[in-house]
Amino acid sequence: MAVNRGKIRSASAARSPWLGAAMLSPAVVYILLLIAFPFCLAVFYAFSDARIGSSGWPHFVGLENFRSIVQSPSFQKAWKNSIIFTVGAEIIVIVCANILSIALEKPFRGRGFVRFLILLPWVAPVSLGTIGWKWILDSIYSVITWVLVWLGFVQPYDTPMWLGEPKLAMASVILVHCWRLIPFSTVILLAGRTAIPREIPEAAAIDGAGFWRTLFQINLPMMTPILSVVVLFGTIFTFTDMAVVYILTNGGPYDSTQTLPMLAFTQGIQASDLAAGAAISVFLVPVLVLIAYFMLRLARRTEVV
């Protein structure tokens, strides 16, 4: 009986090969339309002379777009800014997320509520949060400036222009981005930390290791796989992020916060040079692939247990 039923089922499945395809199609359509198609289109544009509003099919121009963007000073500046933005934000995120995860590891009264508060920036929509920050960093209404004036650190007639001075603007953009990324990194690091058996740091304490030695020689090395995931995600999020920069500074002042995704947007959409914008975006791909490759290799090599 059982054998028969199995045969019947497999026979009917063989008769309708479309069922499997139909079940799979939503995912396939989603990937094709929203990821593969735009990606291929971007690659196509990057090698063409496409412009918004031009008539007829674009022409193939080889590596011309890449040659011109790599030579342009604005690209070189954006490239430098992107690296400062990413590395700066990542360092702050890793340090702060580690401190927070250590602080949140041991149970205390109200720990659940603190965890909830820390996660808030991550669940808030990026545009809303950033608009809030735009007010906090405003040239006239900034609460930070008010507090600094009240404490006597700055003079009321000579307040810092958080988003108006090149160095302060970059620092502000990095700060807001950290505010967004720290919750996520904290939660992942907390998970990694609680996965370490309690007896191992205890053994280290008995062996005579203090706080720093336990942190750097025991806990962090044991967390390397999860740490590299945090760094990988954070790097890619930061490197490709545009929302924070766009809303806070729009790349200014004097291109001092212009990052590569921002530049691709300004050149490709706002300046109608689709081909140049696409070339900048495509330029990011091999860079990110390399970062991902090395991070995943590190995670695999340090797999401990």
Place this chain on the structure above:
Amino acid sequence: MAVVETRSLTKVFKEGELGAVNDVNLETREGEFLVFLGPSGSGKTTLLRMIAGLEQPTAGEILIGGKVVNELSPRERRIAMVFQSYALYPHLTVYKNIAFPLRAQKAVKVDQSVGMLDRFKTKRKLEREKVEWAASLLGIGGLLHRKPRELSGGERQRVALARAIVREPSVFLLDEPLSNLDAKLRASAREELERFHRRIGTTTIYVTHDQIEAMAMGDRIVVLNQGYVRQIGSPKEVYDQPADTFVATFLGSPPMNLAEIDNVIVGFRPEQFRPAAQVTESAKALLRFRVENMEYLGSEWIVSGVLSGGRVDGKHAIARLGSAQSLELGKTYDFAVAEKELKFFDRATEKRTDPRAISWQ
């Protein structure tokens, strides 16, 4: 080497709840192998963790080498501990695992007058010598380049021991180090531990729930139950002179038989409960015993059944016999216990009392 002492040591985890460890007073002797024995939840591990400095006592004092160490961190107590799970550092090689305490405690000291590079070199050389000494003591010299995940359970245990002895601690704390090994390995590891202790002679506190381990290894045994010390004594004392009914039934397998008569509880070991003809002493208690179950264990028989007649009618009892071939299930026989083998406990306090005359009928 040092003596560990606790004075009225108490640990209450949650206010209002029963203490995990209650008013424990004990003192090790120099170079002694002291065993904490008790069922799970008896507080033996909590007691050990307080001595190690991993748990803060609620009340009482801990002394190591005559000094109160309550406020000292684990590293300042100069103790070594082997955990149940061994707690080896999984990302470090065996060599670095063993060298870790040396580096953490800066145990390897060199002359400050020489140059920095030379100092570093001699430091590493001395460290290597110490690690190799500890490794050879436990026969793991060939494993120094492996990672813990590439080791068997027995090898891991030896690495944990090597890591513990390399800094020559004043006290050794072992938390059920054999419970992760399979039965066959456990017997040989036990023997090895005993030999190891005889060789290094460091004061050792050993936690176990296994009475065989406790009896075999301990110079003295501390029997714990529900956070209270029930008895401290040599294996022979706790077995032959149990302080109360808990100790009497916890030690020995099968446990001591107990029967209430008047206001005393009378106990006798299963191996003392034999057919009347085999009990040669003239002063003996005669009991009728109906056999209900017999287990053959190779070298001995475990015979369980029910006492009948007199004031102990219906009481369950167990006998341990060399041979039970003459016995049959369901039949009643004359059994006896020599009177000097009877133990007496007060019915209210369950503490041991003096022998007294009782009438069985």
